[in-house]
Amino acid sequence: MTLVKFNNGLKNNAVGPFFNDVFDSILNDSYFGNKLVARVPAVNIAETENEFHIELAVPGLRKEDFKINLDKNVLTVSSEKKEESVEEGKKISKREYNYSSFGRSFTLPESADHSKIEADYTDGVLKLIVAKKEEAKFQSREIAVK
Known part of the structure; x- marks a missing residue:
C-alpha cells in the first residue's frame, strides 16, 4: 500500500517539511480527532403563542439515555453513554472505550408553566x-380611542 501525502497549500518554511508531517499525523490521529470534538448538542429554541419549543440534535442515542430535570426554573437535559468493544478469541493490540456525556441547562421564563412540559425523541x-401559563399567552384586542 502506498501512502500519498497531499500538499495542503503551506509553503516550505525554514523548519522543513518534517515538522509539518509530524504535527499533521498527531493532530489528525483518530484518537485526538474523536476525543477532542465538542460533545455539546446544537439547540434550537422557538416561541409560539401558547408554548416554547426546545430542540436538541442528539443522534445515536435512545430515549432511555436522557435525563431531564426541572429545578425551580432551570430545565436541565443530560445524557451519559458508555460503549465498550471487545473481540474475544483474538490477541488485542488496541482496545477502545467510548464514553460520552453532555448537559445543557435552560432558564425558563416566568411565563412558563412548569407542570406542562413534554419531551419526545424522534430521528435523533x-x-x-x-x-405557557394562561395569563402569559398573547391576548389581542382592539383598544378604543376616547
Whole structure:
C-alpha cells in the first residue's frame, strides 16, 4: 500500500517539511480527532403563542439515555453513554472505550408553566415543549380611542 501525502497549500518554511508531517499525523490521529470534538448538542429554541419549543440534535442515542430535570426554573437535559468493544478469541493490540456525556441547562421564563412540559425523541432530535401559563399567552384586542 502506498501512502500519498497531499500538499495542503503551506509553503516550505525554514523548519522543513518534517515538522509539518509530524504535527499533521498527531493532530489528525483518530484518537485526538474523536476525543477532542465538542460533545455539546446544537439547540434550537422557538416561541409560539401558547408554548416554547426546545430542540436538541442528539443522534445515536435512545430515549432511555436522557435525563431531564426541572429545578425551580432551570430545565436541565443530560445524557451519559458508555460503549465498550471487545473481540474475544483474538490477541488485542488496541482496545477502545467510548464514553460520552453532555448537559445543557435552560432558564425558563416566568411565563412558563412548569407542570406542562413534554419531551419526545424522534430521528435523533429531542423535542421539549413547555406550555405557557394562561395569563402569559398573547391576548389581542382592539383598544378604543376616547
